Amino acid sequence: MEQEMELSAYFPVWDQLSARQQNRLAGAARIRKVEQGGILQEGRGDCLGLVLVRRGRLRACSASPEGRQITLYRLLPGDICLFSASCMMRSLQTEILLEAERDTEFWLINPEVYRQVMEESAPLANFTNELMAGRLSEVMWLVEQIMWQSMDKRLAAFLLEEAGLEESDTLTLTHEQIAGHLGTAREVVTRMLKYFQGEGMVRLRRGAVEILSREKLRQLAG
C-alpha cells in the first residue's frame, strides 16, 4: 500500500490505471541501491528494468570503444529512465552507460510487467510516450550543441548547470571529469578553464572549480 502511494508520485496517470494494473506494477517494483561511481548498465544487451530515482543522481552517457564519454542527461529524484528497460520496446536499441554520480536509491520495475500493463493501458502508453519524447528532445538538443556550439560556450553552460544541480558555486570536479561530460579531451578543458580564470569567471583549485561570476559565464554561454 505504502509502495503504491510512493509509485503513484512518479506516474501522473496512476489514478487512470485499474486497481489490478496498479497492483501489478507495485508488485513488480523493488528498491535497489548503488554507490557513487557504480555502473548500473553498461551496454546494449542489458535490460535492467524501469529505473525510478528515489534519491541520489544518475548519469546516462555514451562511451566510445576507447572509453571516452559524453553525458546525455542526468536523472534526479522523481525521474524515470527508459533506456534501462530497452527490451520493453523492439525499436529502442542504444548502448547507454548508466552511472551513479551520487549514492543512489531507486525503484526498479520489471520491464516485462511494465510492457504488459502499457500494452493494455492507453494512459500509461501515452505517459511513456511523453517520457520518450522528452528524452528525444534532450538528445536532439545535444546534437545541436555538439554540432553548432563552440566548446567554450558548452563549457560555460555546463558549469552553470552543475552549479544549479549542486546549489553551490564550488564544483568538486576534475578536468578529466568535465571532459567526460562534454565528450572532449582533458587538455581542451584545462586550456579553456585557464582562459576562464584569466577572464575572472572562475578560480581553479586542486580537484575543484570555483565560479566567481555566473553573470560572465551566462554571457559567454549565450
Next chain:
Amino acid sequence: MEQEMELSAYFPVWDQLSARQQNRLAGAARIRKVEQGGILQEGRGDCLGLVLVRRGRLRACSASPEGRQITLYRLLPGDICLFSASCMMRSLQTEILLEAERDTEFWLINPEVYRQVMEESAPLANFTNELMAGRLSEVMWLVEQIMWQSMDKRLAAFLLEEAGLEESDTLTLTHEQIAGHLGTAREVVTRMLKYFQGEGMVRLRRGAVEILSREKLRQLAG
C-alpha cells in the same frame, strides 16, 4: 474506403482500432505534394501534422543559425514522421528542418485528431511509442557517430548508404551537399574525396561521385 485501405498499410495496428477511430483518422488525412527541394517544415513553431510518405523522399535535418546542416534521417515511402507533429506531444520540442529530396507525395494527418485517437487507443499509443523509440535510437546512433567516429569513416558509410538508397554507384551529389548531410565543411569533404579517389575507391566528376569499390569503402567504414 480506399483511403482507409491505404492508411491501414502504414499502421500495423489499424485492425485494433475501432471503426469510429479508423474513420476519424481517415477523415483527418489529406494528400499533399511537395517538389524536390521544397521545405515542409522550418522550425520549432511549425506543427504541420503527421506525415506519411507515399512516394518520393524526405530528409530531416538540424540546421545551425548560420545555415550549416546535418542529416538526422531519411523518410522513405511507408515511413511516418512524428517531428512534423510535435504539437501532438507536450515534451517533443525540437527544431527540425524537413526537406523534400525528391518530388514527394504524402498523407498529412491532422495532429489534433491523431492525438485524440491515440489518447483513447492503447494500440495506437504503443505503436507511436515504437516509432518514437526508433527515431530516438537513430539520433543516439548519430551522436555516437559524430562523437566517436572519424569523418573519413562517416563519409565512407554515407556513400554506401546513398548507393543503397539510389540503387546506383553514380551519386549525383555536390561536395557541398555531402557536407550538408554530414555536418561538416565542403573543404573537408573535397579533401577526403580526393584521398578516396587516390585509393581507387571513387572517381570524381562534376556534380557527381562514382563509386569504384564498395568493398574498399566497406572496409574503411568498418
